[in-house]
Amino acid sequence: MRAGNRIRKGVWIAGLFILLLAAACAAVYYCGSMIADAHTISRLNGSVQFGHSSPDMESFEADGDLIALSDLLNYTGSYANLSSHYYKKALNRSEGQGGMMVYNAILYALDHGFSFISVPADTCPSEILSKIVYYAVFDQPMMEENTVLGLTGGALTYQEKTLQRYYIFLPTNDTEHLDYKKQALEKAREIVGNMPASNGTELEKARYLYNWLVENVRYTEDQNYNESKPHYLYDALLRGETNCDGFSNAFTLLLNLCGVECFNVGNDVQSEEDVGHTWNVMKIGGVYFQADPTAESSLYKATGENLYLYFCLSAGALGNGEYEELIRDVAPVCSDTRHDLDAxxxxxxxxxxxxxxxxxxxxxxxxxxxxxxxxxxxxxxxxxxxxxxxxxxxxxxxxxxxxxxxxxxxxxxxxxxxxxxxxxxxx
Structure with missing residues (x-):
């Protein structure tokens, strides 16, 4: 039931808001960990630097790995089987190697608990950087879309050489959050492992896992939930209370674990009261359909029954509106109506x-x-x-x-x- 239930999207993000950091500050932190010679500067210019940022992203240290861009081109990450890579495939078609290297740098940061990434500015055009980050977040259930993500540009100047960089901040990529995500992953594997063998088709698997979420997870009533940078997957699968991002990430994770393609989509913020929403697209029998376990859970809470009113529908029947701009040109239209009247x-x-x-x-x-x-x-x-x-x-x-x-x-x-x-x- 959606009346009065416009799902909150939390702390600022329909797109990615821009953080303004002084380039001089960046230079201080970089120089603290770099050897001051031409070889190091040359290597940095062709590499991605990883590190850690403060939770509020007002400071950072480039104290992590330095990886050549070329080494990231074919990086798949530790959690490749958890994602359909739908957006990554679209990125590869549209933006080529530069976009792919930035996307894979985000995966590397996720794997190793880094919350700060510095990328050479000539890796890809600045106007598509936010799109790349969004694609990674919507693809990867181990990443949170409903949190503060920061993007900014800066320059490192040393020995009269200036290196233009992009800085990406992923504050819930720290080691603490990663530990909670790993616990959630184990729970997800347990849930999938307990699924009866009678659920043999893609539709049956999706329906079973959708039902598990609806019956076991409730939508949080905490208006300040997002401000604490919560553990979305953990909260959904182990604590039983989260917001729409926790629901959609959990559904994406569960379906991909059992071999059903699934990923997240979202809509634009319409007003201060309507702060946007995240839900799912899944591929059943070669056709894309939409599902919204968040909305179903709210209805289940009110009625005590799972009515499957938001499961395996066309976009028109689900009624969540137009996709947000950053994914609108690549996300599936979901126009097939064959299941719209199933329930x-x-x-x-x-x-x-x-x-x-x-x-x-x-x-x-x-x-x-x-x-x-x-x-x-x-x-x-x-x-x-x-x-x-x-x-x-x-x-x-x-x-x-x-x-x-x-x-x-x-x-x-x-x-x-x-x-x-x-x-x-x-x-």
């Missing part, structure tokens, strides 16, 4: 054409009278009519029902009609 009992095209005498409406009423716990109505006109008008129309459809029913809004296009008075279970 729906009655589909009504418009309010003016619906009435209680429709054969499918009569059949739904009879199901409730015979003991069904609920039926689900989808009406695309609900979104335009508003919930008050939609509720009046839907109440008229069930006015002759012989049992008490409760109508619950579920997103913009769905109404769940429960047998009995369930208002005490609703938030």
């Amino acid at each position: 729906v009992d009655v589909f009504v095209e418009g309010l003016e054409r619906a009435n209680k005498d429709l054969p499918e409406m009569r059949a739904a009423i009879e199901r409730l009278e015979e003991g069904a716990s609920h039926i689900i109505i989808r009406c695309d006109a609900f979104a335009d009519a508003g919930w008050e008008n939609s509720l009046k129309a839907a109440e008229a459809w069930f006015s002759d029902c012989k049992v008490v029913v409760t109508l619950v809004r579920a997103g913009q296009q769905y109404c769940v009609v429960f047998r009995g008075d369930v208002t005490g279970r609703l938030p």
